[in-house]
Structures are given as C-alpha cells and as structure tokens.
Amino acid sequence: MAETTAQIFHDSPADRSFKARRFAGRFAIYAILIFWAVVCLFPIYWTITTAFKTAPDVMRGHIVPWWDFKPNWLGWRSLGLSPDTIGQVSTVRDQFLLRFENSMIASISSSALAVGLGSCAAYGLSRFSYKFGFMRNPDISFFFLSQLILPPVVLALPFLVLYRDLALVDTRFGLIMIYTLTVLPIVIWIMRDQFGSIPTELEEAAMVDGLSIWGAFLTIVLPIAAPGMVAAFILSMVLTWNEYFFAALLTGTNAVTLPVMVASQTGSQGISWWAMAALSFAAILPLIVIGVVLERYIIKGMAAGAVK
Structure with a gap:
C-alpha cells in the first residue's frame, strides 16, 4: 500500500x-x-x-x-609552413620565427618583471600605511590605475625621443621596459586585492616564530598568493603579446613583433587574408595553450578575488 x-x-x-x-x-x-x-x-x-x-x-x-x-x-x-614547403629554405618563415621569438621574449620577460615589481608594490600598499603630502594608500593606488587613462598616442613622441637618445629603438630590451610600464598598474591592482584577502595573522604568527618581514612574505604570503600571481601574469602576457602601437612605433627591423607582422600582410593587390589568417592563428596558438594549461590557476585566482 x-x-x-x-x-x-x-x-x-x-x-x-x-x-x-x-x-x-x-x-x-x-x-x-x-x-x-x-x-x-x-x-x-x-x-x-x-x-x-x-x-x-x-x-x-x-x-x-x-x-x-x-x-x-x-x-x-605563403609563410613557408605548409607540408610541401616546411622542409625548404624560406625567408618568410625565418622572419616569422624571428618575430615569434621577439614577441615571446618581450611578453614573458615584461610580464614576469611586472608581476615581480607589482607584487612588491601591492604588498606594501596592502600591509603598510603611506603618506606623500595629501596622498594616502587609496590615492596612491588610484594614481597607478590612472596611468591607464592616458591614451598611448600621447606618449608616442616623448617615448620616441627618449628611446632614440638612449639607443633603445628597435631593441628587445626597450620593448620589455615599455611593456612592463604598460601592465604594471593592472598587476598592482590585481595583487593588492589578492594580498588584502590574506589574513595578517598568518604573517604575525610567522614573525613570532622568528621570521623577518621578507621571510614571512616569501614563505607564507607568496605561496598563498600564487594563483593570483599566475592570473596576473597571464593577463599581462595577453596584453603585451597583442600590443601593437608601441611595437610599431619603436621597432623597425630587429625587434618587430607578431602583431606588426600581421598588420603588414598587404600588397599591391590588397590584403592577403589567407596569409593574415594563418599568421594570426599561429600567433594566438601559444596563448590558447597557456590558457588551457594554466586554467586551474586562473580559476583559483579569480575565486580568491584577484581579478575583478
């Protein structure tokens, strides 16, 4: 029943x-x-x-x-990457590999440098109180963020003159420096929220046990903030990998990157869409691989409040 x-x-x-x-x-x-x-x-x-x-x-x-x-x-x-041309000598393929190498070195180096410097700055802003005239910690943080408001074209002439005087035009080191400056504000804001979500009691307990501030930062805080740092690194790499304006302005032959090469796929008969598409896919493939491999770190960083 x-x-x-x-x-x-x-x-x-x-x-x-x-x-x-x-x-x-x-x-x-x-x-x-x-x-x-x-x-x-x-x-x-x-x-x-x-x-x-x-x-x-x-x-x-x-x-x-x-x-x-x-x-x-x-x-x-047209890029020397087809099955029937991959084993032959190709000037275009050599140029592509050089541009690919330039983009890889510039984006990875600048992203790693920005994450290192930005993490130190963000840790200081989240743990200590600063006073520079009328500016306090929130004002300093907003000052970093305000650097993104300025259009890059406004900085074109000053950077071009500065790089010419310092002999940094068409060099990888010059690209690394300016890419680091462009993504540093974003890294600082991401990592400031990440460090702010970590309880200070953990560091205080570590310092009671005999560790210094740097020791507590390196052994306690950094492992916890690692997912946020990876998320900041990936975001920085995507932005620097796809950057076109400064790469086109400050390079000419030796340090040209992939975005500049993609934009140059034009000829007397118009745009070679097939060559541009092949080159674009070859350019975005590394980012797809990195995103798939490091997906779990991106999710952890977002879940921890690192990306907003």
Missing part, C-alpha cells in the same frame, strides 16, 4: 510539472551557454578556416570546409 501511494505521488501531475519546469530551465541555461560558446569561438574558427581558403572563397564568405570550399594550403604556403 505504501509503495502504491509513493508511486502515485511520484507520477502526480504536480511532480511531473515540476520536473518539466526544471528540465526546461536546465535546457534554456545550456542552450544559452552553448550559444555564447559558439559566439566566442566563431572568430577563432573563422581565422582557422580562412587560412585554408583561396581568394574567391574569402570574397564569397564560404564557411564550412569540404562543403562550401575545398581546403587549400595557400595561406600556410
């Missing part, structure tokens, strides 16, 4: 209606998420497919390979 009653309750109209609403809600949520994923990934898909198109396919807007168009290695062949 009890089983019969439970079965009747289980199959009651109210229960079926509740399950239907719950299923409809979940279906709507997943449908929205899938739609948004398609919207976000479509530019990458378009870039990949365009790298395998010919000029008529690009102009006609063909999208689906083997349905709208037959894939072709034209874009990769």
Whole structure:
C-alpha cells in the first residue's frame, strides 16, 4: 500500500510539472551557454578556416570546409609552413620565427618583471600605511590605475625621443621596459586585492616564530598568493603579446613583433587574408595553450578575488 501511494505521488501531475519546469530551465541555461560558446569561438574558427581558403572563397564568405570550399594550403604556403614547403629554405618563415621569438621574449620577460615589481608594490600598499603630502594608500593606488587613462598616442613622441637618445629603438630590451610600464598598474591592482584577502595573522604568527618581514612574505604570503600571481601574469602576457602601437612605433627591423607582422600582410593587390589568417592563428596558438594549461590557476585566482 505504501509503495502504491509513493508511486502515485511520484507520477502526480504536480511532480511531473515540476520536473518539466526544471528540465526546461536546465535546457534554456545550456542552450544559452552553448550559444555564447559558439559566439566566442566563431572568430577563432573563422581565422582557422580562412587560412585554408583561396581568394574567391574569402570574397564569397564560404564557411564550412569540404562543403562550401575545398581546403587549400595557400595561406600556410605563403609563410613557408605548409607540408610541401616546411622542409625548404624560406625567408618568410625565418622572419616569422624571428618575430615569434621577439614577441615571446618581450611578453614573458615584461610580464614576469611586472608581476615581480607589482607584487612588491601591492604588498606594501596592502600591509603598510603611506603618506606623500595629501596622498594616502587609496590615492596612491588610484594614481597607478590612472596611468591607464592616458591614451598611448600621447606618449608616442616623448617615448620616441627618449628611446632614440638612449639607443633603445628597435631593441628587445626597450620593448620589455615599455611593456612592463604598460601592465604594471593592472598587476598592482590585481595583487593588492589578492594580498588584502590574506589574513595578517598568518604573517604575525610567522614573525613570532622568528621570521623577518621578507621571510614571512616569501614563505607564507607568496605561496598563498600564487594563483593570483599566475592570473596576473597571464593577463599581462595577453596584453603585451597583442600590443601593437608601441611595437610599431619603436621597432623597425630587429625587434618587430607578431602583431606588426600581421598588420603588414598587404600588397599591391590588397590584403592577403589567407596569409593574415594563418599568421594570426599561429600567433594566438601559444596563448590558447597557456590558457588551457594554466586554467586551474586562473580559476583559483579569480575565486580568491584577484581579478575583478
């Protein structure tokens, strides 16, 4: 009798209606998420497919390979990266590898330097009270953030004159220095929130046990703040890897980066969309790999309040 009653309750109209609403809600949520994923990934898909198109396919807007168009290695062949040219001598491929190396060295070095300097500055702002005239800690933090408000074009002439006098034009070291300055304010704000979420009692207990301030910072605070530092590093690397204005302004031959090379894919007959697409995909592939490998650290950093 009890089983019969439970079965009747289980199959009651109210229960079926509740399950239907719950299923409809979940279906709507997943449908929205899938739609948004398609919207976000479509530019990458378009870039990949365009790298395998010919000029008529690009102009006609063909999208689906083997349905709208037959894939072709034209874009990769123009960079010396197709299967039939990868074993041959290619000046364009050598230039691509040099630009890739320049971007890698400049972005990684500047991001690591910005995270190191920014973490020290952020730790000081979160643990100590400063006074410079009328400026206090919140004012100093806002001063760092205000550096992002200034348009880069305003700094073009001063930096160009300064770099010319210091012989830093068209050098990797010059790019590293200016990239570090551009992402340092963001790192300071990210790491300030990260350090602010760590209880000071942990450091006080470490100093009671005999550690210095630097010892407590290196052995206690940094391991806890590591996810936020990784998130700040990845964000800095993405920004510096894609930076175009200063790279185009302050480089000419030796230190040219990938964004400048991508923008230069033009000729007498117009833009080589297939070559630009192949070069763009080769440029964003390292960032995709880094994002996938370090995804768990990004999530931990965001969950800890490092990214807002």
